[in-house]
Amino acid sequence: xxxxxxxxxxxxxxxxxxxxxxxxxxxxxxxxxxxxxxxxxxxxxxxxxxxxxxxxxxxxxxxxxxxxxxxxxxxxxxxxxxxxxxxxxxxxxxxxxxxxxxxxxxxxxxxxxxxxxxxxxxxxxxxxxxxxxxxxxxxxxxxxxxxxxxxxxxxxxxxxxxxxxxxxxxxxxxxxxxxxxxxxxxxxxxxxxxxxxxxxxxxxxxxxxxxxxxxxxxxxxxxxxxxxxxxxxxxxxxxxxxxxxxxxxxxxxxxxxxxxxxxxxxxxxxxxxxxxxxxxxxxxxxxxxxxxxxxxxxxxxxxxxxxxxxxxxxxxxxxxxxxxxxxxxxxxxxxxxxxxxxxxxxxxxxxxxxxxxxxxxxxxxxxxxxxxxxxxxxxxxxxxxxxxxxxxxxxxxxxxxxxxxxxxxxxxxxxxxxxxxxxxxxxxxxx
Amino acid sequence: xxxxxxxxxxxxxxxxxxxxxxxxxxxxxxxxxxxxxxxxxxxxxxxxxxxxxxxxxxxxxxxxxxxxxxxxxxxxxxxx
Numbered sequence: 001x002x003x004x005x006x007x008x009x010x011x012x013x014x015x016x017x018x019x020x021x022x023x024x025x026x027x028x029x030x031x032x033x034x035x036x037x038x039x040x041x042x043x044x045x046x047x048x049x050x051x052x053x054x055x056x057x058x059x060x061x062x063x064x065x066x067x068x069x070x071x072x073x074x075x076x077x078x079x080x081x082x083x084x085x086x087x088x089x090x091x092x093x094x095x096x097x098x099x100x101x102x103x104x105x106x107x108x109x110x111x112x113x114x115x116x117x118x119x120x121x122x123x124x125x126x127x128x129x130x131x132x133x134x135x136x137x138x139x140x141x142x143x144x145x146x147x148x149x150x151x152x153x154x155x156x157x158x159x160x161x162x163x164x165x166x167x168x169x170x171x172x173x174x175x176x177x178x179x180x181x182x183x184x185x186x187x188x189x190x191x192x193x194x195x196x197x198x199x200x201x202x203x204x205x206x207x208x209x210x211x212x213x214x215x216x217x218x219x220x221x222x223x224x225x226x227x228x229x230x231x232x233x234x235x236x237x238x239x240x241x242x243x244x245x246x247x248x249x250x251x252x253x254x255x256x257x258x259x260x261x262x263x264x265x266x267x268x269x270x271x272x273x274x275x276x277x278x279x280x281x282x283x284x285x286x287x288x289x290x291x292x293x294x295x296x297x298x299x300x301x302x303x304x305x306x307x308x309x310x311x312x313x314x315x316x317x318x319x320x321x322x323x324x325x326x327x328x329x330x331x332x333x334x335x336x337x338x339x340x341x342x343x344x345x346x347x348x349x350x351x352x353x354x355x356x357x358x359x360x361x362x363x364x365x366x367x368x369x370x371x372x373x374x375x376x377x378x379x380x381x382x383x384x385x386x387x388x389x390x391x392x393x394x395x396x397x398x399x400x401x402x403x404x405x406x407x408x409x410x411x412x413x414x415x416x417x418x419x420x421x422x423x424x425x426x427x428x429x430x431x
Numbered sequence: 432x433x434x435x436x437x438x439x440x441x442x443x444x445x446x447x448x449x450x451x452x453x454x455x456x457x458x459x460x461x462x463x464x465x466x467x468x469x470x471x472x473x474x475x476x477x478x479x480x481x482x483x484x485x486x487x488x489x490x491x492x493x494x495x496x497x498x499x500x501x502x503x504x505x506x507x508x509x510x511x
Binding site: 069073076096102104105106108109110112113114301305399402403 | 439
C-alpha cells in the first residue's frame, strides 16, 4: 500500500468519523436546520423541476446542437472588428458557454488567438451570468426584476469591464497568434426558421412558468389560458420539427394525442401531462436518431451535470438560511441583516467581495441568494453578489492568472468588485 | 503508435470525450497513447477555443463537442 496516495482518503475517513461522533443531532437548532434543508429541497422538487428546469434543459441542449458556434467564434477572432467583438463577446456566453467549464478555455482562446484582452474579459465577466439556465432560474426563483437586472447588468457591465481592461493595458496588446482557420459548416436552416424555433420553445417555457399576476389585465388573461396557449405553441413546434428536422409526423401526433388525454384526466395537475410529455418527447428524439438524438443527449448531459450540484446548493441554502418566512437556518438572520441588509456602500462592496472569492458551482448561487434575501439581504447587495459571484472565484482566478499574469488578474479582480458594487448600489436605489 | 490528446480543462465533458475515444480506439484495436491536456495555455497553443477537443498526432480533429464513439471511429480509421 502506498501510504502517500491513501493519506488523503484516510484523513477524510477520520474527519467523517469525528464529524459523526460529535454530530449534534439532539440540538434543536441543528434539527430545525436539517429539516428546513429537506423542506427547501422538497419545495424545489415541487415548484421548479418539471415546469421550469426540464424544459430549460431542452432549450440549452437545442442551443448546443442547433446554433452554429463557429459562426459566433468568427466574430471573436483576431480579424474581427473591435466594436463588434465587444458586443458579441458580452452576449455570446448565452450560446457558447451553457456549461461553466467551457468559459475559461474560450476566454484563453479569445485572449491569445482572437480579439484580445478587452473582449476576452468582457466574455469572462458576462458569460457565466447569461446562459439560459441561469437567467431562467434567477427570474423564476428570485423574481423577474432581479433576473432581468442580472442579465442586462452582466451584458452592459461586461462591455465596461472589457473596455476598462483594454484601456488600462492599452500599451501592451499582446501579439495575437494566427487563428487556425475554422471550418464553418454551411447552415442548413435559415435564420428566421431558427429564430421561430427558439421563440416557440421559449414561449412554452414562459407560459409554463408564468406566475399568477396580482391584478386583472393582459397577463391575468394570458395566465388563465396559459395551457391552451402552450398547447398551441407546442403544436406549432411539432410542425416545425417535422418540416425542419424531419421528425416523423405520426410519432409527434401520437405524443400530442397522449398529452391531450393526460390533460383531460389531470386538469388540475399540469405537471403530469407536461412532465410525461417531455418524457415522451425524449423517447421520440432518441428513436429519430441523428440531430434529434444529439439534442436529447445534450439536454441530458446538462441535466446530469447541473441537477446534483443544484440539489447540493439547495440543501446547503436550506441548512444555513432556513425556509422562506421562517428563521430556522443555522445562520441567524440578524447577521445577514447587519452585513448585507439595506443598500449601503459597505453592504454592496462586502457582497461583491464575498461573491468574488466564493466558488458557486453552476446555478447554486440562486438558492443561496434566495436564502440570503429571505434572511434580510438587500436587493442591491443581492445584485452585486449575482454579478461578481459567477464571474470570479478563487479557483478560477488561479487559472486566469496562468493565462494573463499577475497584474492583469489583479486589475480584473478589482474591476469586477468595483463595478459590481456600483451596479448593485444603483439598482438598490432604483428599486 | 497513434498519439491521442484530449484537450480540455478537466470537466465532465472532457472525461466523457476521453471515454468515447478510449472506447473507439479499443474497438479498432488501435495502438495508441492517450494524453489529457488540461493546461489552458497548452490548449490554446493547439488553436482550440471551444473545448473539449481531440488532437490526433498533433492535428486537431474535434473541437467543441463530445463526439460519439462512431464519429471518433470514423476519424481514427485513417490512422489504423
